[in-house]
Amino acid sequence: MTSLLQRVKAKMAIFAHRKARGMLDGEYGSVFRGRSLDFDDLRAYIPGDEVRDIDWKASARYGSPLIKRYVAVRRQTVLLITDTGRNMAAESYDGEPKKDIAVMALGVIGYLAHRHGDVVGLVCGDAKSTRSIPGKAGEAHLERLLGIVHSGPGLDSGASRIEAQLEYVARSVKGRFLLFVVADEIAADPATEQLLRRLRAQHEILWLTIRDAELAGTDQALLDSLNVADSSMLAGHLADSPSVATAYARAAAERDAGRHAMFRRTGITEGHVASSHGVMTELFALLERHRRAG
Known part of the structure; x- marks a missing residue:
């Protein structure tokens, strides 16, 4: 079976020719800018x-x-942070399992770090427990991290809460790292914003949001299925109701606007992706926006 890292490297090779890959390397290399360096x-x-x-x-x-x-001086630590709770077992906007998109995105950043001589660690988990793997160099180590992320999410996993992993980092991680966070569409609230401000004062932060599946216009058979967040059943006939579809779209737009505003206020660069096919393009844009904001 092809290793997870090999899939990542194959996607990177397909993404662009050597010059464009060099530009991607350059965008990654520009991330570490800040005080005390x-x-x-x-x-x-x-x-x-x-x-x-x-x-x-x-x-x-x-x-x-x-x-x-x-x-920054060479050899930084890149900390990959992701949710491995139930939400990441769900489908994304394009119908692909969210955990597959997370593995691709984490793998790309992790491999860029490896090529630049940086070490890579992992913090992942759900609402009840968090797992931390210290930073280390090497492709075998990165393969292990991706395997942990890929095998974690399932319908029997704990509820998702990326704030639990961020709280762990705020309590336990010393020094200045690059935090690369991959999560689903969280909602903004004062406690989360305060936590992000605390982390941003110490670290560089890049955030990639995996877009949720749509309600309106989805096939009936898909909607009569399990809601992984709370194990309830989704009634397919509700999608046929214009008022339900409108209310859903309005709530999703308000949640997204609140999240975007929270990231702007805290100085965190956010990108969003709907499938693993869009990961390379969005990460390039994310790194470029971060550099320009720096």
């Missing part, structure tokens, strides 16, 4: 930047505020 260069001040990062002498010579940018 080695000085890299200067850029124009953007509203929202930390005042403490302004280079006042250079700004006086230039005539407008300039921000110091920093680059």
